[in-house]
Amino acid sequence: xxxxxxxxxxxxxxxxxxxxxxxxxxxxxxxxxxxxxxxxxxxxxxxxxxxxxxxxxxxxxxxxxxxxxxxxxxxxxxxxxxxxxxxxxxxxxxxxxxxxxxxxxxxxxxxxxxxxxxxxxxxxxxxxxxxxxxxxxxxxxxxxxxxxxxxxxxxxxxxxxxxxxxxxxxxxxxxxxxxxxxxxxxxxxxxxxxxxxxxxxxxxxxxxxxxxxxxxxxxxxxxxxxxxxxxxxxxxxxxxxxxxxxxxxxxxxxxxxxxxxxxxxxxxxxxxxxxxx
Amino acid sequence: xxxxxxxxxxxxxxxxxxxxxxxxxxxxxxxxxxxxxxxxxxxxxxxxxxxxxxxxxxxxxxxxxxxxxxxxxxxxxxxxxxxxxxxxxxxxxxxxxxxxxxxxxxxxxxxxxxxxxxxxxxxxxxxxxxxxxxxxxxxxxxxxxxxxxxxxxxxxxxxxxxxxxxxxxxxxxxxxxxxxxxxxxxxxxxxxxxxxxxxxxxxxxxxxxxxxxxxxxxxxxxxxxxxxxxxxxxxxxxxxxxxxxxxxxxxxxxxxxxxxxxxxxxxxxxxxxxxxxxxxxxxxxxxxxxxxxxxxxxxxxxxxxxxxxxxxxxxxxxxxxxxxxxxxxxxxxxxxxxxxxxxxxxxxxxxxxxxxxxxxxx
Amino acid sequence: xxxxxxxxxxxxxxxxxxxxxxxxxxxxxxxxxxxxxxxxxxxxxxxxxxxxxxxxxxxxxxxxxxxxxxxxxxxxxxxxxxxxxxxxxxxxxxxxxxxxxxxxxxxxxxxxxxxxxxxxxxxxxxxxxxxxxxxxxxxxxxxxxxxxxxxxxxxxxxxxxxxxxxxxxxxxxxxxxxxxxxxxxxxxxxxxxxxxxxxxxxxxxxxxxxxxxxxxxxxxxxxxxxxxxxxxxxxxxxxxxxxxxxxxxxxxxxxxx
Numbered sequence: 001x002x003x004x005x006x007x008x009x010x011x012x013x014x015x016x017x018x019x020x021x022x023x024x025x026x027x028x029x030x031x032x033x034x035x036x037x038x039x040x041x042x043x044x045x046x047x048x049x050x051x052x053x054x055x056x057x058x059x060x061x062x063x064x065x066x067x068x069x070x071x072x073x074x075x076x077x078x079x080x081x082x083x084x085x086x087x088x089x090x091x092x093x094x095x096x097x098x099x100x101x102x103x104x105x106x107x108x109x110x111x112x113x114x115x116x117x118x119x120x121x122x123x124x125x126x127x128x129x130x131x132x133x134x135x136x137x138x139x140x141x142x143x144x145x146x147x148x149x150x151x152x153x154x155x156x157x158x159x160x161x162x163x164x165x166x167x168x169x170x171x172x173x174x175x176x177x178x179x180x181x182x183x184x185x186x187x188x189x190x191x192x193x194x195x196x197x198x199x200x201x202x203x204x205x206x207x208x209x210x211x212x213x214x215x216x217x218x219x220x221x222x223x224x225x226x227x228x229x230x231x232x233x234x235x236x237x238x239x240x241x242x243x244x245x246x247x248x249x250x251x252x253x254x255x256x257x258x259x260x261x262x263x264x265x266x267x268x269x270x271x272x273x274x275x276x277x
Numbered sequence: 278x279x280x281x282x283x284x285x286x287x288x289x290x291x292x293x294x295x296x297x298x299x300x301x302x303x304x305x306x307x308x309x310x311x312x313x314x315x316x317x318x319x320x321x322x323x324x325x326x327x328x329x330x331x332x333x334x335x336x337x338x339x340x341x342x343x344x345x346x347x348x349x350x351x352x353x354x355x356x357x358x359x360x361x362x363x364x365x366x367x368x369x370x371x372x373x374x375x376x377x378x379x380x381x382x383x384x385x386x387x388x389x390x391x392x393x394x395x396x397x398x399x400x401x402x403x404x405x406x407x408x409x410x411x412x413x414x415x416x417x418x419x420x421x422x423x424x425x426x427x428x429x430x431x432x433x434x435x436x437x438x439x440x441x442x443x444x445x446x447x448x449x450x451x452x453x454x455x456x457x458x459x460x461x462x463x464x465x466x467x468x469x470x471x472x473x474x475x476x477x478x479x480x481x482x483x484x485x486x487x488x489x490x491x492x493x494x495x496x497x498x499x500x501x502x503x504x505x506x507x508x509x510x511x512x513x514x515x516x517x518x519x520x521x522x523x524x525x526x527x528x529x530x531x532x533x534x535x536x537x538x539x540x541x542x543x544x545x546x547x548x549x550x551x552x553x554x555x556x557x558x559x560x561x562x563x564x565x566x567x568x569x570x571x572x573x574x575x576x577x578x579x580x581x582x583x584x585x586x587x588x589x590x591x592x593x594x595x596x597x598x599x600x601x602x603x604x605x606x607x608x609x610x611x612x613x614x615x616x617x618x619x620x621x622x623x624x625x626x627x628x629x630x631x632x633x634x635x636x637x638x639x
Numbered sequence: 640x641x642x643x644x645x646x647x648x649x650x651x652x653x654x655x656x657x658x659x660x661x662x663x664x665x666x667x668x669x670x671x672x673x674x675x676x677x678x679x680x681x682x683x684x685x686x687x688x689x690x691x692x693x694x695x696x697x698x699x700x701x702x703x704x705x706x707x708x709x710x711x712x713x714x715x716x717x718x719x720x721x722x723x724x725x726x727x728x729x730x731x732x733x734x735x736x737x738x739x740x741x742x743x744x745x746x747x748x749x750x751x752x753x754x755x756x757x758x759x760x761x762x763x764x765x766x767x768x769x770x771x772x773x774x775x776x777x778x779x780x781x782x783x784x785x786x787x788x789x790x791x792x793x794x795x796x797x798x799x800x801x802x803x804x805x806x807x808x809x810x811x812x813x814x815x816x817x818x819x820x821x822x823x824x825x826x827x828x829x830x831x832x833x834x835x836x837x838x839x840x841x842x843x844x845x846x847x848x849x850x851x852x853x854x855x856x857x858x859x860x861x862x863x864x865x866x867x868x869x870x871x872x873x874x875x876x877x878x879x880x881x882x883x884x885x886x887x888x889x890x891x892x893x894x895x896x
Contacts, residue, residue: 002799002800005306006695007515009691009692009695010695010706011351012689012711013691013692013710014706014709015710016767017709017710017767018709018711019728019735019769020721020724020725020728021712023724023727023728023735024724024727027727028749035733036733040828041735041738041739073675074518105606115824116873116877118824118825119824119827119828119873119876119877119880120828120847120869120872120873121827121828121830121848121849121852121853121869121872122828122830123849123850123852123853123856123869124852124856124865124866124869124870124872124873126788126856126870127856127865127866169362170362171362171366172366174333175360175362175366175368176368177353177354178331178354178356178358178359178360179354179379179380179383179427179431180354180355180357180380180383180384181354181383182354186354190368193370194369194370208714208715211717211720212716212717212719214717214718214719214830214831214834215830215831219526228717228720229717229719229720230716232720232723233719233720233723233834233835236723236726236835242727242733245723245724245727246724246727248720249720249721249723249724251645252717253715253716253717253721254722256715256716256717257712257715257716259715260708260711260712260714260715261708263711263775264704264707264708267707267775267778267779267782268704268707268730268782
């Protein structure tokens with residue numbers, strides 16, 4: 001009995017997951033008639049697939065080109081992840097091993113303060129960041145966007161890594177210090193080599209949140225730098241036919257789908273053990 | 278770092294945190310070339326004392342000196358102290374050889390020399406064939422030996438060992454104890470401090486014993502001396518395993534009277550004591566089974582434990598509980614009536630406040 | 640970084656005007672109320688579905704790795720982009736949803752012009768997008784559970800249902816709580832789907848604070864008012880989270896965790 005339930009769930013949920021993806025995929029190959037005259041579903045049966053949508057977004061037909069935004073997204077996400085991991089792991093190490101405090105505000109409060117950075121709706125932070133970047137002449141630049149994204153990604157990285165470091169025995173870096181390493185050296189030589197799982201997890205989340213960010217890119221970049229989500233949303237803003245939109249959707253999703261495989265492999269190898277509380 | 282003749286001195290060191298006092302006013306002078314044993318119960322402060330010497334804990338009061346310099350003002354990584362933990366701590370991502378080389382390299386020894394010295398040390402602890410393995414591939418005893426090799430290879434001025442054998446099984450403990458004896462001979466210029474809860478280790482390895490209880494050193498001296506002359510009942514209970522039996526007694530009219538049930542004429546070593554109320558103590562191995570004279574009494578067995586090749590018997594008498602240690606393995610059931618005799622010439626006499634009045638065999 | 644004070648914005652000091660305005664602003668409060676609905680309901684759905692998915696993908700059936708990858712995919716997609724796709728699905732005239740319904744002779748649903756259907760579309764988009772997040776964290780937690788308790792339950796002959804409630808669920812409590820709290824924090828900022836799917840329509844019915852702040856603060860350039868609302872939101876959010884945290888802490892204590 002329970003088995004029926006299990007298979008039913010698996011089937012239904014998988015179908016649900018596939019619905020928008022397959023719709024977008026199929027629609028991206030539809031000619032105008034197949035879209036405008038009511039919904040159609042099955043290629044070759046109900047319509048003849050064409051490559052118009054795809055030509056539109058890859059610059060072939062001159063309508064739009066999503067490759068530059070793709071590159072921008074990749075660059076910005078890469079650097080934002082790199083910076084937040086680098087500084088985040090150092091901050092996390094500090095919070096894990098040392099006690100900071102001012103009056104009665106101790107470590108847990110500091111960590112909460114970090115998390116609270118993510119509570120604010122982006123709209124509120126957008127204006128201060130706008131003004132900040134404007135003053136630094138970093139509006140509409142990759143560097144500016146990287147900085148802003150990093151500030152949003154660091155809390156996640158720090159939160160994940162503090163938990164992870166707390167589970168690594170303190171005695172190991174104590175031992176390193178007894179043997180002549182100052183705290184920074186102890187960190188680099190003993191904790192970091194053991195941190196691959198934690199850094200991987202933190203990196204994955206950083207990449208996901210960084211790549212998919214819409215808001216900050218929307219507000220803080222205009223013409224010089226356009227990330228993928230912004231580009232797609234811009235297409236949506238103008239009168240763009242479905243087949244093109246769907247093609248753009250599939251296009252922007254593909255890069256991270258590969259990440260799903262990586263995450264699953266990591267998960268199955270027990271990589272998350274101890275990295276998630 | 279060559280060992281040099283420097284003593285380690287603690288002056289009024291105290292460590293307190295928000296909730297409790299961890300170390301209270303510890304003052305002691307550790308001489309180089311001696312093996313000091315810290316013995317005490319688990320919460321007595323032995324580990325805290327070691328961690329304070331190492332610099333992992335900051336004292337709230339007092340000073341630590343190494344030779345003439347103030348050690349407590351030196352950061353951990355410059356103190357030149359080696360420590361072996363109870364839980365075998367090694368660098369998991371390095372090979373055994375690397376583990377032992379690491380402290381030497383940090384100290385500025387050349388790569389070639391470090392390797393040579395590390396290999397020599399591994400030879401001493403009997404791990405040469407494992408030099409290229411990772412610690413996780415070794416057994417508990419082997420891992421601890423790697424930790425020990427790492428601690429000894431630098432020949433630091435102070436070597437701390439915090440109950441290193443606690444997590445190993447019985448047989449391994451005995452074997453490593455023997456090895457320690459040999460290894461420590463080669464560290465003749467250093468201050469070696471070894472913490473344990475087992476009196477037998479203390480007697481076997483130590484040149485001098487420090488008894489710790491509730492954050493203080495309550496007695497120190499040569500192990501045999503402390504064992505024969507425990508300064509207080511607390512000390513007696515710490516250095517005796519199984520514990521001493523302690524009963525209330527009275528000396529009156531030339532007799533020792535325990536609850537009016539056990540009496541015997543005052544033995545020679547107690548003759549000089551005044552009449553009055555006292556506490557007497559007797560070792561488990563010196564309580565006698567059987568007997569029918571005035572120094573014996575009947576009771577029932579409340580617990581019977583077989584430990585190694587001995588049996589421990591806990592017998593409930595009207596005057597209190599007595600612990601007996603018997604050779605061999607015996608079968609006793611709970612509630613079994615037995616008769617116990619005390620040996621008058623082996624009685625320890627303590628004042629009502631716990632301090633020692635007289636000890637046998639002196 | 641977290642606080643932007645009215646008086647530092649370079650505009651004239653306006654005193655409590657913005658605050659007074661906010662308290663009278665029905666739109667703001669109704670958007671908050673809607674937010675409670677959205678975030679709690681979507682998070683609960685995500686939790687239940689995510690847990691079920693994690694339980695089924697945990698062990699014991701052959702192609703589970705394939706399904707794990709499949710079920711992770713939505714998390715990897717860009718929310719705003721997917722919202723556009725959902726929009727195309729829920730278009731009344733040429734969208735997939737109504738087309739599908741028409742195949743069965745069911746009347747078309749007014750997805751974007753009626754309040755309830757519009758809310759449903761957002762809910763579907765959110766659940767699709769973020770259930771895998773719960774799924775990932777819960778599955779990771781399940782995979783790291785020690786096996787001993789399960790072995791003894793098996794020996795004792797416990798049924799799967801019983802095992803779940805007495806062992807699995809309590810053991811997963813700390814992870815569940817963490818995941819729920821994080822998801823609530825993120826869910827409260829819901830913007831991408833509203834922006835791209837319903838534009839807060841019809842009317843204001845799917846407007847949430849994040850979106851409202853966006854329109855007032857950025858589109859209409861009432862920056863300081865937006866900041867005021869933002870602060871209010873932050874205070875309320877921290878209060879809610881603290882209360883929730885206390886509740887969770889108390890709920891997990893009696894079970895001896």
